[in-house]
Amino acid sequence: MQALLSFAMLLLHCVLAFFRSRGKQAIVELALRQQLAAYAQARPRPRFTSLDRAFWVALLRLWPRWKEVLVVVKPETVIRWHRKGFRLYWRALSRRGPGRPRIPQEVRELIRRLEFENGWGARKIQGELSKLGFAVGLATVSRYLPRRPPDPGRRQRWMTFLRNHQDAIAAMDFCIVPTVSFQLLYVWFVIDHGRRRLIHFNVTKHPSARWVIQQLREAFPFERTPRYLLFDRDSIFSAKVVGAIRSFGIDPVRTAYRSPWQNAIAERWVGTCRRELLDHVIVFGELNPLIGH
Numbered sequence: 001m002q003a004l005l006s007f008a009m010l011l012l013h014c015v016l017a018f019f020r021s022r023g024k025q026a027i028v029e030l031a032l033r034q035q036l037a038a039y040a041q042a043r044p045r046p047r048f049t050s051l052d053r054a055f056w057v058a059l060l061r062l063w064p065r066w067k068e069v070l071v072v073v074k075p076e077t078v079i080r081w082h083r084k085g086f087r088l089y090w091r092a093l094s095r096r097g098p099g100r101p102r103i104p105q106e107v108r109e110l111i112r113r114l115e116f117e118n119g120w121g122a123r124k125i126q127g128e129l130s131k132l133g134f135a136v137g138l139a140t141v142s143r144y145l146p147r148r149p150p151d152p153g154r155r156q157r158w159m160t161f162l163r164n165h166q167d168a169i170a171a172m173d174f175c176i177v178p179t180v181s182f183q184l185l186y187v188w189f190v191i192d193h194g195r196r197r198l199i200h201f202n203v204t205k206h207p208s209a210r211w212v213i214q215q216l217r218e219a220f221p222f223e224r225t226p227r228y229l230l231f232d233r234d235s236i237f238s239a240k241v242v243g244a245i246r247s248f249g250i251d252p253v254r255t256a257y258r259s260p261w262q263n264a265i266a267e268r269w270v271g272t273c274r275r276e277l278l279d280h281v282i283v284f285g286e287l288n289p290l291i292g293h
Contacts, residue, residue: 076280079279079282082282083178085182089182103140103144107129108144112146115146122142126138126141129141142257142258166194168194168227168228169194169227170193170199170226170228170230171190171193171230172188172212172229172266173188173231173232173267173270174207174236175189175273177278177283178283180283180284183205185203185204185205186204188203188204188211188212189201192226196265196269199219200215203286208236209238209240209241212236212237212241213240213244216241216244225248225249225250226250229250229251229253230253230262230263230266231254231263232255232260233254233257
């Protein structure tokens with residue numbers, strides 16, 4: 001019954017072809033022929049090959065009204081194909097070259113030894129390694145430190161800080177959005193902790209510290225500034241960004257390494273945005289980052 005209904009919809013689209021322009025009609029005919037070819041191979045239902053999926057992913061990129069002629073599968077299926085193609089695309093890119101070289105085994109063992117014998121943190125170990133002639137980044141040192149169980153006292157102090165200053169805290173972070181051409185858009189946003197209100201956001205393909213500083217100027221004009229601003233240890237949030245935050249009269253507060261729970265309000269907004277919006281649309285470009293076609 002479902003197959004007959006879908007086939008009737010295809011015939012209806014063919015009847016409506018008399019009222020379309022020549023250019024649009026050519027695209028519609030191509031899409032309908034592709035779906036009829038899939039029906040011709042139905043066994044009990046159409047099965048799409050990799051070429052069929054590539055056709056619809058390409059069509060949604062070239063023609064914004066692609067949903068009007070799609071009757072064989074749901075639009076959500078095409079979105080799922082796009083997500084799968086995005087993963088395959090970046091997986092292929094990651095296999096092209098050697099990537100970032102790993103630090104020598106002796107340096108990794110030295111990091112663990114310094115931590116075990118002295119109880120030092122990542123910043124102290126990085127300083128000691130630089131004295132020995134090893135140029136190792138702070139994030140790299142943190143990656144090779146052994147995992148410790150969370151300190152209940154430190155966790156409680158952080159939760160107390162968030163609870164006591166809830167109305168005076170804002171948080172900023174980035175959200176990464178894939179586009180139809182498998183590129184990446186970086187959505188920067190700042191959110192108020194007290195009312196869970198999105199204060200400001202903007203989108204760019206090439207984030208930088210200077211760009212973030214400009215967004216902060218737009219987010220906190222005049223005297224409307226929070227007392228604290230939370231952010232993670234992203235390399236874009238450099239010393240220049242921290243200095244700009246202080247110049248606005250705001251106290252910058254960095255979260256610990258690999259501790260997204262410390263910036264839970266921002267992280268939860270990202271998750272909600274993905275579940276409620278971005279997982280159901282395909283983003284076409286930077287101009288309309290949150291609108292699907």
